[in-house]
Amino acid sequence: MTGLNKSTHSMELKEKLLSSFMVMEQDVDLAAPVHDLRTESLKTFEQLGFPTKKEEAWKYTSLAKLLKKDYSVFPKKETTLELKDVKKYFLYEIDSYKVVFIDGVYSPFLSDTTHDGIDVCLLSAALDKPKYKAVIDKYFNQVAKKDDSLTALNTSFAREGAYIYIPKSVVAEKPIQIIHFSTGEQGDFMLQPRSLVVAEENAQVQIIERHQSLSAHAVLTNAVTEIFAEQNAIIDYYKIQNDRDDASLVDNTYISQQRDSNVKVHTFSFGGQLTRNNLNFYQEGEHIDSTMKGITIIEDQQHVDHYTLVNHAQPNCESHQDYKGIYAGKAVGVFNGKIYVDQIAQKTNAFQQNNNILLDDKATINTKPQLEIFADDVKCSHGCTIGQLDEDALFYLRSRGIPKKEAKGLLTYAFANNVLESVAIPALKTRINKLIANKLGVDLGHDL
Amino acid sequence: MLTVKDLHASVEEKEILKGINLQVNPGEVHAIMGPNGSGKSTLSTVIAGHEDYEVENGSINFDGEDLAELDAEERAHKGIFLSFQYPVEIPGVTVTNFIKTAINASRKAQGLEDMPANEMLKKIREKAALLEIDSKFLSRSLNEGFSGGEKKRNEIFQMAMLEPKLAILDETDSGLDIDALKIVANGVNKLKSKDNAVVVITHYQRLLDYIVPDFVHVLYNGRIVKSGTKELAHELEAKGYDWIKQEHA
Numbered sequence: 073m074t075g076l077n078k079s080t081h082s083m084e085l086k087e088k089l090l091s092s093f094m095v096m097e098q099d100v101d102l103a104a105p106v107h108d109l110r111t112e113s114l115k116t117f118e119q120l121g122f123p124t125k126k127e128e129a130w131k132y133t134s135l136a137k138l139l140k141k142d143y144s145v146f147p148k149k150e151t152t153l154e155l156k157d158v159k160k161y162f163l164y165e166i167d168s169y170k171v172v173f174i175d176g177v178y179s180p181f182l183s184d185t186t187h188d189g190i191d192v193c194l195l196s197a198a199l200d201k202p203k204y205k206a207v208i209d210k211y212f213n214q215v216a217k218k219d220d221s222l223t224a225l226n227t228s229f230a231r232e233g234a235y236i237y238i239p240k241s242v243v244a245e246k247p248i249q250i251i252h253f254s255t256g257e258q259g260d261f262m263l264q265p266r267s268l269v270v271a272e273e274n275a276q277v278q279i280i281e282r283h284q285s286l287s288a289h290a291v292l293t294n295a296v297t298e299i300f301a302e303q304n305a306i307i308d309y310y311k312i313q314n315d316r317d318d319a320s321l322v323d324n325t326y327i328s329q330q331r332d333s334n335v336k337v338h339t340f341s342f343g344g345q346l347t348r349n350n351l352n353f354y355q356e357g358e359h360i361d362s363t364m365k366g367i368t369i370i371e372d373q374q375h376v377d378h379y380t381l382v383n384h385a386q387p388n389c390e391s392h393q394d395y396k397g398i399y400a401g402k403a404v405g406v407f408n409g410k411i412y413v414d415q416i417a418q419k420t421n422a423f424q425q426n427n428n429i430l431l432d433d434k435a436t437i438n439t440k441p442q443l444e445i446f447a448d449d450v451k452c453s454h455g456c457t458i459g460q461l462d463e464d465a466l467f468y469l470r471s472r473g474i475p476k477k478e479a480k481g482l483l484t485y486a487f488a489n490n491v492l493e494s495v496a497i498p499a500l501k502t503r504i505n506k507l508i509a510n511k512l513g514v515d516l517g518h519d520l
Numbered sequence: 521m522l523t524v525k526d527l528h529a530s531v532e533e534k535e536i537l538k539g540i541n542l543q544v545n546p547g548e549v550h551a552i553m554g555p556n557g558s559g560k561s562t563l564s565t566v567i568a569g570h571e572d573y574e575v576e577n578g579s580i581n582f583d584g585e586d587l588a589e590l591d592a593e594e595r596a597h598k599g600i601f602l603s604f605q606y607p608v609e610i611p612g613v614t615v616t617n618f619i620k621t622a623i624n625a626s627r628k629a630q631g632l633e634d635m636p637a638n639e640m641l642k643k644i645r646e647k648a649a650l651l652e653i654d655s656k657f658l659s660r661s662l663n664e665g666f667s668g669g670e671k672k673r674n675e676i677f678q679m680a681m682l683e684p685k686l687a688i689l690d691e692t693d694s695g696l697d698i699d700a701l702k703i704v705a706n707g708v709n710k711l712k713s714k715d716n717a718v719v720v721i722t723h724y725q726r727l728l729d730y731i732v733p734d735f736v737h738v739l740y741n742g743r744i745v746k747s748g749t750k751e752l753a754h755e756l757e758a759k760g761y762d763w764i765k766q767e768h769a
C-alpha cells in the first residue's frame with residue numbers, strides 16, 4: 073500500500089464499498105421494499121464520494137487519514153464475547169433492555185429485547201417482516217438526509233441496528249441500551265449500523281447508545297440513527313463516546329419532532345481517535361422543545377467535531393444547546409452550531425452556548441455559530457467562549473491547601489459538570505460523573 | 521511565628537511593597553490599616569503565596585521556615601489562612617465539598633488519612649452553628665450568588681474548619697451588617713488561642729471593638745509607616761489618613 077497517495081486510498085475504499093454492495097445484494101431479499109432505496113443511495117454515494125476538507129461542513133475535520141486503512145466491510149467470522157469481559161461497558165446497575173451487536177452482528181446472548189407492549193429488536197427483522205412494513209414505509213429513511221454522502225452510504229448498506237417502537241401513550245418502563253462492540257477479530261473494520269426509533273403520540277423512552285472497540289485495530293463506524301417523536305412524545309437519548317484511540321466514529325443522527333414533543337440528546341465525548349457528530353433536529357409542529365447537550369473531554373491527538381442543526385420550521389418552538397469542551401495535549405475540538413429559523417417560525421426561542429477550556433498550548437478549538445433567521449419575532453441567543461482556567465479561582469483553591477493539580481481538576485470538573493443536571497437516569501449521571509472525574513484526575517472519594 | 525523582613529514585591533513589573541517589616545508572635549492580634557491602594561491586600565496575597573507576585577527582595581519566615589520556595593498550598597498546609605477581600609465564585613463546587621477537599625488535602629500533606637465522614641459532618645455542623653450558617657447554604661455552589669456578607673461569613677467558616685495558625689482577614693468586615701459583624705467577630709474570638717495569631721486588615725474601628733488588636737500598623741505606599749497599639753486605630757478613625765500622607769509625602 074505504500075507509495076499510493078491519499079486520494080488513491082480513499083478511492084480504494086470507495087471502490088471496495090461499491091463492489092461489496094454487489095456481494096451484499098446477493099445475500100438480501102431483492103423484493104424487500106428498501107432494495108430500491110439501497111441502490112439509489114449507493115448511486116448518491118458513488119457520485120458524492122467521501123467528504124473532503126474542501127467542503128465547508130468538513131473544513132476542520134479530515135477523514136483522509138482514516139480512509140487510508142484497508143477495512144473489512146463484512147465480518148469474516150462470527151465472534152462471541154463473554155459478558156464478564158464487557159460488562160463494564162453496560163450500565164449494569166439498572167434494569168434495562170439491551171440491543172447488542174458484535175462486529176455488526178446481533179448478539180442474542182448479550183441482548184435483552186422485547187415485543188411486550190413495545191418493540192425493542194433488530195432493524196433487520198423489521199425490514200424483512202411484513203408485520204413492520206407500515207412503520208418502515210412511514211418512517212425508514214424519511215428524515216435522514218438524502219444528499220449527504222455518508223448517510224447515503226449507510227443507507228445503501230442499511231441492514232443491522234436497533235429498531236425501537238413505542239406505541240401511543242406507552243412509557244417504556246426501563247431504559248434501552250444499544251451497544252456496538254468491535255472485537256478486532258475482523259482486522260481493521262468498517263461498521264455501518266442503522267437504527268430507527270419511533271415514539272408514537274404521547275409515548276416516552278430513554279435510550280443509551282455506545283460504540284466500543286475492544287482491541288488495537290482500526291475501526292471506522294459510519295452510523296445513522298433516525299428518531300421520530302410524534303405529538304407530545306418525550307425522548308431522552310444519551311450517546312457515550314469513550315472509545316479506544318484507534319476507533320473513529322461518524323455519527324449521523326436525524327430527529328423529526330411533531331407538535332408538543334420534547335427530545336433531548338446528550339453526547340459525552342471522552343475518547344476515540346476522531347468523532348464527528350452530525351446531529352440534526354427538524355421541528356415539524358408547534359410548541360416543540362429540542363435540547364442538545366454535550367461534554368467533550370479529550371487529549372493527545374484526539375479530535376471531536378460537533379456539527380449541529382436545528383431547523384425551526386414552525387412557530388412557538390424552543391431549542392437549547394449547551395456544549396462544553398475541555399481540550400488537553402494536541403486535541404482538536406470543533407463546534408459548528410447551525411440554527412435555521414423559517415420565516416413562519418415566529419416566537420422561536422433558540423439558545424446556543426459553547427464554552428471551551430484549553431488546558432494546553434497545543435490544543436485547539438474551532439467554534440462557529442451559524443444563524444440563519446428569516447422570522448422577525450425571534451429570541452435567539454448564542455455565545456461561545458474559549459479560555460483557560462480562572463487563575464483567581466485556582467489561587468483561591470490552592471490557598472485553602474488544595475494542590476495545584478487537584479485544584480485544576482476540580483475547576484475543570486465543575487466547569488463540565490453542570491451539563492449533567494438534565495441527565496434523567498440517576499445511575500447514568502453517576503457513571504458519567506465518575507468518568508469525568510477519572511478523566512480529570514479528580515478524587516470523588518467524598519462524592520462531589 | 522511570622523517574620524516579614526524588608527519585603528519588596530511587585531506585580532506586572534510594578535513595585536507595590538517597598539520594604540515591609542512585620543513581626544507577629546503566637547497569641548497576638550495585629551491590625552493593618554491604611555488608605556486604598558496602599559498595598560494591604562498585596563501583602564496578604566504575597567504571604568499566601570500567589571505566583572503572580574514577584575518577591576524582589578527581603579523574606580517571609582513562618583515558624584522558622586523561609587516561605588520563598590513554598591507554593592500556596594504548602595503554605596496553607598503549614599497553617600497560613602487568608603480570608604479574601606473578594607472571595608472567588610466557583611460554580612459547580614459546593615461549600616461542603618470544597619471544605620472537605622481542602623481539609624483532606626491538608627491531612628494528606630501531613631501524612632494523615634482522610635477525616636472520617638461522620639467526624640467531618642459533625643465538625644461542619646458545629647462550625648456552621650458557630651457562625652449561624654444555614655445548612656442549605658452549605659450545599660450551594662461556593663460563593664456563587666452569595667451576598668457580600670454571606671461571602672465573608674463563609675470565609676470565616678472555612679477558617680473555623682481549617683483551624684490555621686495564622687489567619688489574615690482582609691477586610692472581612694466590609695459587607696457585614698452589625699449583627700453579622702458580631703457573629704463573625706465572635707467566631708474569630710472563639711478560635712483565638714495563645715498558639716495562633718490573627719492579622720486583621722480593616723478600614724474601620726468598628727471591627728476592632730470586637731476583635732481587639734494588640735498592635736495596629738499603618739500601611740502607606742507599600743511601607744508600614746506607623747505602628748502602635750489600639751489607640752492608633754481610634755486616632756485614625758477620628759483624623760483620617762491625611763496627616764500620615766503628609767508626613768510621608
Ligand SMILES: Nc1ncnc2c1ncn2[C@@H]1O[C@H](COP(=O)(O)OP(=O)(O)OP(=O)(O)O)[C@@H](O)[C@H]1O
Binds near residue numbers: 534560
Ligand atoms: N494584579 C495586579 N496588577 C496590577 N496592579 C495591581 C495588582 N494587584 C494590585 N495592584 C495595585 O497595587 C496597589 C495596591 O493594591 P492593594 O489591593 O494591595 O491595595 P489595598 O491596600 O488592599 O487597597 P484597598 O483598601 O482598596 O483594598 C494598587 O495600586 C493596585 O492597583
Ligand SMILES: [Mg+2]
Binds near residue numbers: 560561605690691
Ligand atoms: Mg485590599
